Amino acid sequence: MFADYGQPSQPAQPSFVEIPNPRVTTTMGRMEVTDVRPETVMGRLLDDRDNLIQEEGQPIYLCVRKHEILCATERANMMSWWQLEEQAVATYTALRKYSIESLINRLDGLNLDELYALRTLVCLESDPSRAYSGTVNSDLSHLQLWFPTVRVLDRVEQNQLASALGKANSKRLQRTDSTYTGRREERLILELIEDGI
Numbered sequence: 420m421f422a423d424y425g426q427p428s429q430p431a432q433p434s435f436v437e438i439p440n441p442r443v444t445t446t447m448g449r450m451e452v453t454d455v456r457p458e459t460v461m462g463r464l465l466d467d468r469d470n471l472i473q474e475e476g477q478p479i480y481l482c483v484r485k486h487e488i489l490c491a492t493e494r495a496n497m498m499s500w501w502q503l504e505e506q507a508v509a510t511y512t513a514l515r516k517y518s519i520e521s522l523i524n525r526l527d528g529l530n531l532d533e534l535y536a537l538r539t540l541v542c543l544e545s546d547p548s549r550a551y552s553g554t555v556n557s558d559l560s561h562l563q564l565w566f567p568t569v570r571v572l573d574r575v576e577q578n579q580l581a582s583a584l585g586k587a588n589s590k591r592l593q594r595t596d597s598t599y600t601g602r603r604e605e606r607l608i609l610e611l612i613e614d615g616i
Contacts, residue, residue, distance in 0.1 A: 434513045434514070435513055435514040435515060435516040435571040436512075436513045436514070436515055436516065437516050438500065438505055438515045438516060438517050439518075440452050440453060440462070440500075440518055440521055441493065441496055441497045441500050442465060442469055442493075443460070443462075443488045443489075443490065443493040443494070443497055444488070444489045444490055444493065445460075445481075445483045445487050445488050445489065446483065446487040446489065447464075447481055447483055447487070448464060448465070448481075449464070449465040449466070449467070449469060450462035450463060450464055450465055450481060450483070451463045451465055451469075451471070452497055452500075452501075452521075453480075453518075453520055453521055453524060454521070454524040455497065455498070455501040455524075456527075456528075458484060458485060459482050459483065459484055459485065460482070460483055460484075460485055460488065460497070461480060461481070461482045462480065462481065463478040463479065463480055463481075464478070464479040464480070464481055500517075501521075501525070502564075503515075503517070503564040503565065503568055504564070506564040506567050506568055507564065514567045514568075514570065514571045515567070515568070515571075516568075516571045516572070517568060519572065519576045519579055519580065522568065522572075522580060523579070523580065523583040526583055526584060526587040527587065529587070530591070531588065531591050531592070532559065533559065533562060534584055534587055534588045534591060535588070536559050536562055537562065537565060537569075537584055538581065538584040538585070538588065540562075540565060540566065540569055541569055541577055541580050541581045541584060542581055
C-alpha cells in the first residue's frame, strides 16, 4: 500500500459533545431557540413531543420576549448556552459543539474588534487573544470561549462561519460609515445655518 504524498494530511478532529439548541416553553408554545437578542428570543415551533412543526416542509419560526419564557430555569440555561458557558468546563471534559446556525446568529451582537478577532481565529486558526499584533481598544478575553467552539467545526462549517463573519463585518462598517456621513452632513447644515445661508 502506497502513501498519498500529494494530499496534505487533515488534522485530527478533536472529540466533542454536540450541544443541542435549548428548548423552552413560552406563552406561544414550545420552541427550539436559534437566536437571542437583548429583549427577544427567536426559534422554531415544536409540538407537545418536542418535534419540529413544519408548514410546507419549512419550520415555523416565532419570536417572543424573554419574559414570555415561562420557566426561569429554562431561561437561565438558554442564556448560559447563548454565552457559550459550557465551553468553560471543556478543559476537563470533551469540547462542546454548537449548531452553525446559532453561531452565525451570535455574530450580530459583536463589535468590529470582536468580528476581526474572530475572523482571524477562523481563517488562521490562531488564538483570538493574539489576533491583533498592535494595541486593542476593547478587551477580547471573553472571546476565549470561541476558540474551542471553532476548533470542533468541520471545514465546511468553518467556511460558512468565515463567510458570515465577512458579511457581518461589512454590514457593521457600512453602519459606521453612514453614521459618520450623517453626522458630517448635520455639521455642514448647522454651519450653513450659522452663516445665515
